Amino acid sequence: MFKRWLLASTTAAVLAILPIAAQAQTNGGDIVVTYKDDITTLDPAIGYDWVNWSMIKSLFSRLMDYEPGTANLVPSLAESFTVSPDGLTYEFKLRKGVKFSNGREVVASDVKYSIERAINPKTQGPGAGFFGAINGFAELTGGTAETLSGIETPDDGTVVFKLSRPDATFLHVLAINFASVVPKEAVDAAAGDFGKKPVGSGTLILKDWTIGQKLSFERNPDYYIKGVPYIDSVTVEVGQEPLVALLRLQKGEVDIAGDGIPPAKFLEIKNSPEGAQMIVDGEQLHTGYVTLNTKVKPFDDVKVREAVNMAINKERITRILNGRATPANQPLPPLMPGYDKAFTGYGYDVDKAKALLAEAGYADGFETVLFSTNTDPQPRIAQAIQQDLAAVGIKAEVRALAQGNVIAAGGTEGEAPMIWSGGMAWIADFPDPSNFYGPILGCGGAVQGGWNWSWYCNEALDKRAIEADSMSDPAKVAERQAAWGKIFTDIMADAPWVPVINERRVVAKSARMGGPDNIYIDPTRVINYDAIFVK
Structure with missing residues (x-):
């Protein structure tokens, strides 16, 4: 863009x-x-x-x-x-x-x-x-x-x-x-x-907020584009289990079930007479991942991080999601410019994962904590990851919490050894590969309250990221995209993440x-x- x-700027369009x-x-x-x-x-x-x-x-x-x-x-x-x-x-x-x-x-x-x-x-x-x-x-x-x-x-x-x-x-x-x-x-x-x-x-004004119950928004009558928004008000009801919300939507009591369709109900809804009108299904610039806190033991050891990458069966997680996702092998999603189609990443290999743990001094495994949000299907995915880790000797306690609590834990150094990002996983703020770096993998995001929950900081890659973003000449678009793609595949050598899935919304x-x-x-x-x- x-x-x-x-x-266009030369004529101040x-x-x-x-x-x-x-x-x-x-x-x-x-x-x-x-x-x-x-x-x-x-x-x-x-x-x-x-x-x-x-x-x-x-x-x-x-x-x-x-x-x-x-x-x-x-x-x-x-x-x-x-x-x-x-x-x-x-x-x-x-x-x-x-x-x-x-x-x-x-x-x-x-x-x-x-x-x-x-x-x-x-x-x-x-x-x-x-x-x-x-x-x-x-x-x-x-x-x-x-x-x-x-x-x-x-x-x-x-x-x-x-x-x-x-x-x-x-x-x-x-x-x-x-x-x-x-x-x-x-x-x-x-x-x-x-x-x-x-x-x-903006187009909406917050009129009321009852914590734990609902938020009420009304259209802004003075918004500078006449006729926008089209709706008069939005009531956001919270505390609604996705299954209950879906049943209420079918009864006409709800207009948008914000948490989507639980996988257990997806095929039933898809095949129902009203399914075509109810379901919106599309691609998004998304990667779901497990963060590995590089500031705490044993995840400060790259061999342990590599082992965890090899221990997780990503195909099984796509099946939990009714096939609404594909396995990921790098931070960038496939639709993002810079995505390296030739990169294979870490394959699922239980024996190799065990060998790497032994090399790192953890032949008998270790205990850790895996944070997850508590909205279906995220706890079930976290449990599948827990089972995969157990197969290589890692005993992970799943701690399923409200989204805000998981975000707070991730943004506090040393508090969350592992986080399954599902339900909060990265969706691009804008369609540029740089957006998958700075906030979630760059040094600037590894701060209190930040979203770099691996607390990973590679100053050499930060410098390369700045150089890539400084390529503003339109003639260097392809060169810039290639530079970004190499940054992300090089990151995987340090394995601060386990890229798990690219999910459809x-x-x-x-x-x-x-x-x-x-x-x-x-x-x-x-x-x-x-x-x-x-x-």
């Missing part, structure tokens, strides 16, 4: 977000969505799981966004932008009249404040590393500055970014949740609880829900609340 925008046109939309209607676990936060600088990601997308706006159901970048809060020929200066002109839900107009200083807040270590957000190319990043993250020298606001309608190096992903970065624009006065007034009292300029929706399938499996939003509608 960088090539398209680099060329002005584009608007266009509504979905695949079906005739209707306006109005109230919908019910269910999830098993409560939402942890709606703060865009902190929230980073696949459930709150969609809600945050709709509560807030960003300079850039994507056409619904696609990964095609378009200006959003920005009306237009230009990029300097050297790729080091980006200037954005803001739309006039855009308002926060507290009634105040969005101005350039809000953009600067919001990104600085996302980067500031005091926020303890997991997205700081995305903004590493902005001048002043090192000073802000290092605690020697409170602001970014690389963001200038010459007037209320103009934001200028000065980069220390070209960044081929920078426009994508300005479209992710961490770049959401928030009003400082609302953050200050919330006194540390902005995640429960969000104020944004399956959503269950009621027959009255409208819109094309790709907004229910949106590549950048998971579910696009801005584009769905009631027929």
